[in-house]
Amino acid sequence: MSANSGIVDILKKVFFIDLIKGLSLTFKYNVSKTITIRYPDEEKWIPYQRFRGLHTLNRDSQGRELCVACELCSKACPTKCITVIPMEDNTGIGITDRVAQVYEINLVRCMFCGLCEDACPTTAVRMGREYELACFSLDCAKADKHRLLAPIEIPAEFEGGYVVKAKLERNKEGIRVRPDLTKKKRWW
Amino acid sequence: MELIFFYIFAIVALASAIAVISIRNPVHSAIFLMVCFLQVAALFVLLRSPFLAAVQIFVYVGAVMVLFLFAVLILDLGRERFGEYLHHQSPIAIIVVVGLIFVIGLGLARGKLDAPLGKYTEAELVKNIEVTGELLYTKYVFPFEVISLLLLVAMVGAIVLVMKERK
Amino acid sequence: MDINTLIEVALITVKVILVSSILFALPIPLTWIERKVAGHIQLRLGPFRVGWHGILQPIADMIKLMFKEDIIPDKADKWLFKLAPIISLVPIFLTFATVPVGDKITVLGREITLYISDMNVGILYILAVAGIGVYGLIFGGWASNSKYALLGSMRSSAQMISYELALSFAAIGVVMVSNSLSLVDIVNSQKVSTWNICYQPLGFIIFIIAGLAEINRIPFDLSEDEGTLAAGYHVEYSSMRFSFFMLAEYVAMVLMSVLAVILFFGGWSGHAILPPIVWFLIKVSAFIYFFMWVRFTFPRYRYDQLMTIGWKILLPLSLVNILITGLFVI
Numbered sequence: 240m241s242a243n244s245g246i247v248d249i250l251k252k253v254f255f256i257d258l259i260k261g262l263s264l265t266f267k268y269n270v271s272k273t274i275t276i277r278y279p280d281e282e283k284w285i286p287y288q289r290f291r292g293l294h295t296l297n298r299d300s301q302g303r304e305l306c307v308a309c310e311l312c313s314k315a316c317p318t319k320c321i322t323v324i325p326m327e328d329n330t331g332i333g334i335t336d337r338v339a340q341v342y343e344i345n346l347v348r349c350m351f352c353g354l355c356e357d358a359c360p361t362t363a364v365r366m367g368r369e370y371e372l373a374c375f376s377l378d379c380a381k382a383d384k385h386r387l388l389a390p391i392e393i394p395a396e397f398e399g400g401y402v403v404k405a406k407l408e409r410n411k412e413g414i415r416v417r418p419d420l421t422k423k424k425r426w427w
Numbered sequence: 428m429e430l431i432f433f434y435i436f437a438i439v440a441l442a443s444a445i446a447v448i449s450i451r452n453p454v455h456s457a458i459f460l461m462v463c464f465l466q467v468a469a470l471f472v473l474l475r476s477p478f479l480a481a482v483q484i485f486v487y488v489g490a491v492m493v494l495f496l497f498a499v500l501i502l503d504l505g506r507e508r509f510g511e512y513l514h515h516q517s518p519i520a521i522i523v524v525v526g527l528i529f530v531i532g533l534g535l536a537r538g539k540l541d542a543p544l545g546k547y548t549e550a551e552l553v554k555n556i557e558v559t560g561e562l563l564y565t566k567y568v569f570p571f572e573v574i575s576l577l578l579l580v581a582m583v584g585a586i587v588l589v590m591k592e593r594k
Numbered sequence: 595m596d597i598n599t600l601i602e603v604a605l606i607t608v609k610v611i612l613v614s615s616i617l618f619a620l621p622i623p624l625t626w627i628e629r630k631v632a633g634h635i636q637l638r639l640g641p642f643r644v645g646w647h648g649i650l651q652p653i654a655d656m657i658k659l660m661f662k663e664d665i666i667p668d669k670a671d672k673w674l675f676k677l678a679p680i681i682s683l684v685p686i687f688l689t690f691a692t693v694p695v696g697d698k699i700t701v702l703g704r705e706i707t708l709y710i711s712d713m714n715v716g717i718l719y720i721l722a723v724a725g726i727g728v729y730g731l732i733f734g735g736w737a738s739n740s741k742y743a744l745l746g747s748m749r750s751s752a753q754m755i756s757y758e759l760a761l762s763f764a765a766i767g768v769v770m771v772s773n774s775l776s777l778v779d780i781v782n783s784q785k786v787s788t789w790n791i792c793y794q795p796l797g798f799i800i801f802i803i804a805g806l807a808e809i810n811r812i813p814f815d816l817s818e819d820e821g822t823l824a825a826g827y828h829v830e831y832s833s834m835r836f837s838f839f840m841l842a843e844y845v846a847m848v849l850m851s852v853l854a855v856i857l858f859f860g861g862w863s864g865h866a867i868l869p870p871i872v873w874f875l876i877k878v879s880a881f882i883y884f885f886m887w888v889r890f891t892f893p894r895y896r897y898d899q900l901m902t903i904g905w906k907i908l909l910p911l912s913l914v915n916i917l918i919t920g921l922f923v924i
Contacts, residue, residue, distance in 0.1 A: 258892070265635045265891040275639040454674065454736055461729065481718040485762075489725030490755060496732050497751045500744060556715065556775060 276402055276426065279416040283405035284426065285393060286368050291351045293369040294344055296387040297362065304332055304388070305363035308339040312355035312364050320348035321355060334361070342384040346372055368393050374413060393420065402426045433473055440466035453499050457492060464488045478555040609710050613690050621844040622652045628886050635890040656837070664833040667739055674737035679831070679838035682730020685723045686845045692716040693852055694778050696862045696871045708871070709778065716777040717769060717857070721762050724808070724849060727842060728754040731810075731817055734839070735827035746826025749897060750817030753807055756904035757814075761804035763912035767797035767919045768857045781861030789860040793922075796915045798858045800908055805854065807904070809846040811885055813892040816900055851881030 251257060276282050286292065297305050308325030326340035355364050369391065374380065393399075401423035408415045443466065446459040464487045471480035563571050626641065626649060633640025641648030666675055696708035713719050728750060735747025769775055771793050772783040784790055791798050807814035818826030828839045855861060855877040864873030895903070 261891050262887065265887065268637055269631065269634045269887070271637070273634060273639050274637045275642075277639070277642070452671075454671070454733070458674075458677075458729075458733070461726075477713060477715045478718070481715045481722050485718065485722035485725065489722055489758065493725075493728060493732070493751050493755055496729075496736075497748065497755070500732070500736060500748050500751070 274426075279405065279407045279414075281405065282402050283416050283418045285397070285399050285401050285403055285418060285420070285423070286370065287399035288368075288395070290368050290370075290399060291353045291356075291366040293346070293367050293372060293382065294355070294387055295365050295367040295391055296342065296384065297365055298388070299334060303334045304338055305334055305361045306339050306342065307333065307335050307337050307361055307363070308342070309337075309360060311358040311360065315354045315358035316349075317352060317354060318348045318350055320345040339384060342387065344382045344387070345380065346382055347377070347380045365395075367391055368399065371416060393418070400425070429473060433470070436466045436469045436473070440470070454496070457496055457499065460495075461488055461492050464492070476555055478559055605706065606710060610691075613710065614687055617687055617690060617845050617848070618841070620848060621841050622656070624844050624848075624882070625652045625655070625840075627882075628889075631883065631886045632890050635887070659833060659837045662833040664835065665830070667830050669739045670830065671737040671739065674733050675830075676835070678730050678734035678737055679835045679842075680730070681733060682727050682842040683838050683845075685726035686842050686849060689720045689723045689849055690845075692719055692777060693849070694781065694856070694861070695874055697778065697782075712776055712778045715775050717765055717775050717780070717853075720777075720849070720853065721758070721765065724846070725754065725758055727846065730839070730842065731827045734831065735817075738827075738830035740830050742823045742825070742829045743827050746817040746819070746823050746829070749819075749823075750810065750827060753810075753814065753816060753900060753904070756901060757804045757807035757908070760800055760904060760908035760912045761808055763909070763916060764794075764797045764801035764804060765853075765857060767794050767912075767915050770916070770919045770923050777856050777861075781856055781863065784860040785863040789858065789863075791858045794858060794915070794919070796911065797919070798854075800912045800915065801854060801857065803903070804908055804912075805850040806885070806888065807900070809850050809885075810843065811847065812889040813895050814900060815894065816897055819894060821894070847882060847885055848878070851878045851885065854881050 276284055278284065299305055308323050310323045310325070313319075313321040313323045322341060322343045322345075323339055324341040325337050327336055328338045329336050332338055351366065353366050356366050359365075372380075397420060402425075404419040404422040405416050406419070408417050440463050443459040443462040447456045447463060450456045450459065464483060468480040468483040468488075471477070471483060629651070630640040630647075632638075641651035644650040644654050666672055691710045692713045694707075694709035694712065698705050698707050700706070731750040732747045735743040735745075735750070738744075768780060768790050771790055772780040774780060774783065780790075806812075810817055816826075817823075818828065823829070828836055831839060855874065859877050861877075862870035862874035864870065864877075868876075
């Protein structure tokens with residue numbers, strides 16, 4: 240057995256079997272598709288629906304705010320990053336007469352655990368798919384109610400897990416990567 | 428034209444040879460030795476002997492000097508400045524050198540240092556390799572073999588010395 | 595001097611200028627290609643930002659290198675430190691004096707040879723002069739007065755001695771088959787019969803392995819081993835002096851590819867559908883790709899393994915190769 244394997248070993252060395260194996264593997268890689276996502280210039284990764292990105296405050300089908308300012312999310316938050324101040328309101332912007340006067344998430348402290356989402360009784364707080372949160376000043380590290388209520392770019396029913404074509408946009412508000420959801424492809 | 432080149436090469440060779448023995452830094456003198464070898468190779472080219480020139484570069488510049496430098500690097504002689512190392516040999520050396528120059532000059536004056544030109548024509552000399560090979564394996568086969576035996580003995584000797592040191 | 599001699603002199607001058615400017619410019623596309631190959635082998639894209647698919651990246655790098663501060667270490671041997679990059683660069687350029695890229699072409703009724711000079715000791719000259727290039731590494735490492743650089747240059751000098759023997763012995767096999775030391779004759783002899791690779795498979799393998807060691811490329815780039823020696827012999831170099839070393843390395847890689855093609859793959863001989871020079875370029879670029887491919891496939895050998903391969907495997911094998919070739923030639 241050992242003599243046999245010794246001969247095989249020598250033959251392997253003589254004909255560079257292992258070296259050729261390695262070379263063929265790297266050649267295969269060389270001609271195969273690359274895994275690079277050309278973010279932010281040309282492509283952008285759209286995460287799956289389960290992704291926990293920037294929170295969104297949602298509205299119901301009539302456009303009323305779902306949030307009833309019960310402060311459960313604030314209580315559930317392990318980093319105490321959510322500030323909720325309730326107020327009474329009967330103009331009908333909320334589903335009840337109790338709405339949030341201030342709803343603010345400190346994104347520097349938030350660790351995107353999603354416990355607020357679980358705590359919310361009205362499915363008002365949901366973790367969205369926005370992940371480009373870097374900015375130039377600490378002001379934008381706070382997400383206020385207005386920002387959270389703003390309509391989201393990627394529709395919730397859009398199935399994630401794609402690399403889509405995107406365009407890098409620079410303007411006064413900063414740099415944004417605007418995805419084009421119609422041109423999508425599976426990543427690798 | 429050829430004469431001008433000869434003088435250029437010869438003068439540079441001589442100057443670098445003097446530099447080799449007068450410069451104290453061993454690595455610097457190694458460079459000058461290299462320059463000297465290259466000039467000698469150029470002289471071989473002028474003598475219609477490109478094969479010898481290539482071998483000169485190959486063996487002396489390419490291999491011997493690399494080994495020499497390797498030894499210098501290992502032994503770290505670079506920083507050392509040798510002191511007076513000519514222990515009272517200078518008078519004897521000067522006498523010997525003067526005698527040598529006298530003998531060579533005498534030979535030149537009497538025309539005895541004129542080596543006879545070979546029987547080969549210019550065209551044959553350009554095919555230098557064939558001529559060299561032929562001569563080495565016919566006329567000069569005995570010295571050739573003796574030299575190779577000598578080198579073999581030297582190599583075995585070196586190995587034996589190293590083996591002894593290891594024990 | 596009559597007009598013909600003048601034209602000859604002018605032609606040679608033009609050829610020399612052309613060859614050296616091509617060699618100076620060659621690393622620009624080669625670095626780009628190397629980085630692209632590296633990227634794609636590692637499933638990346640490689641440089642992509644400057645120009646189309648990053649094609650202007652080498653130029654950006656060049657500009658960056660030119661404006662870098664040229665640092666000479668305080669305790670360095672300044673004279674040698676400045677000399678070393680030039681020593682490593684010049685010999686490798688000199689070798690291209692005898693490298694033929696084709697036989698003859700006729701322009702305006704005048705035969706123009708596609709080589710600067712067809713020496714009758716061509717291959718010997720190339721191996722000899724290319725060997726001088728290692729002094730650049732040795733002096734550069736020594737003059738830097740740094741431990742890493744010194745270790746790198748010691749490694750490269752030992753490596754060079756060990757592998758030049760095997761390299762030249764592998765070439766001798768070809769010389770015996772082709773019956774000439776001139777590169778043009780070697781190619782022409784392969785035109786008559788088949789390529790030398792058919793007669794010298796063992797010689798080819800030895801040549802390629804020893805050649806990899808000779809031009810200091812992975813898996814034998816012990817002298818600039820990033821893992822253990824930082825960057826080896828050029829660790830103290832910066833700016834243009836550093837780029838001289840890089841330039842020399844790339845030109846050496848081109849030289850080794852050209853030699854492999856001329857000695858074993860019939861030079862510019864090929865099917866008549868393409869002109870000879872195109873065949874030559876295709877073969878050479880295939881070898882250049884091979885060297886890059888090997889670089890991003892294999893890990894580096896250990897120093898003792900390097901010595902073992904050189905002295906205990908390649909050298910005896912190359913002697914055996916010469917012996918077998920001798921028996922066949924007779």
